[in-house]
Amino acid sequence: MHRTKIKIVEDAFDANNTIARANREDFDRGGVTVVNMMSAPGAGKTTLLERVVKDLGDVRVGVLEGDIQGSLDADRLASLHVPVTQINTDPGFGGECHLDANMVRSAIPSLPLDDLDLVVIENVGNLVCPAEFKVGEDSRVMVTSVTEGEDKPLKYPLMFRTCELVLVNKVDLLPHLDFDLERLLHNIDKVNPGVERMLVSARTGEGIEAWRDWLTRVVARAGAPV
């Protein structure tokens, strides 16, 4: 029984990886850099995106918005006149807890890839499952907010280990928390030594310029026309 379960799970990941590669090829053909953005629920992904999408210079950005149901976040971003496609995850394998490559694939035709340089995929708020599924992205960014505690890298290591940038959000609240920032940074280094990290506050704007510049750099690095 246990072997059967493992086989089913392995098959699902194999199928996912195959589709992720097809997505990657489509994105490459369109000259589009893709960033997969992940975090726990309420860490501030949407607000961090709202803060930068109008301010990326020549980089033309679109957003793929993953949610179990509803379009609250997509509506917020669409109001900024950015191309946004909503994916609701209800019909996915194993439920609704992440975006998989096939869900992203189904959304690609609705994005004007030829007119974009960057697609940000806002994944479902979850520190576990999204990290297990490649969707065809170039880079992974994760957001951890200081209100979540210092232990999260140790408890959700895969998420912290598979990302290229950690945004430490809500630092404006540090004076009001019993929170040891050094310990968080130390724990991040334990699971992903030397990974780039930025202290930001979507609320006050602290660190937002560095986050915007990082996105611009990722696009430039991919050789897309900026």
Next chain:
Amino acid sequence: MHRTKIKIVEDAFDANNTIARANREDFDRGGVTVVNMMSAPGAGKTTLLERVVKDLGDVRVGVLEGDIQGSLDADRLASLHVPVTQINTDPGFGGECHLDANMVRSAIPSLPLDDLDLVVIENVGNLVCPAEFKVGEDSRVMVTSVTEGEDKPLKYPLMFRTCELVLVNKVDLLPHLDFDLERLLHNIDKVNPGVERMLVSARTGEGIEAWRDWLTRVVARAGAPV
């Protein structure tokens, strides 16, 4: 292909429910009330438990601690001299994102059920998957912290809908947030009209007495010897 996927998922839930019933029978035989506690990562489940486990009067409590890996939370609770069993979820079906009935089943022999009145199961920090898996509990409690935003009930409806009590934690931070508490409570009522909710702060102790009393009442209601 899609039908096959649905079939696999349905079979997994059926198997889970069968095992959950077996757990329930074991708990009943031991005269134990079981509370399944769920939340997003970092919402404060462990601290809310630390606040009450030494203060439950005649109610003898044990804890089942679910984490992907490590025993950080179990160590915190064990230091309070409460029987704690750690479950690491790595080997579970579909990964590591929740406790299922079989993981709980494997831990039951390590709990002294005959000497307990209450078992609190601290689930993996995740607002999606844990809600889909019954583990043999009497009641579900979820914790939502005010730093996560007002929209969470609308975005993670199953979690809010299947619980009996919502603990709204970290209310000590309200003066420092752009947060509309009325809107959160309104959104909770939208997905689970009239569900009991308590405003609490694990940090300052606000509302902790009500939370402790709720646990005592749940045990008394089940007719366990208190």
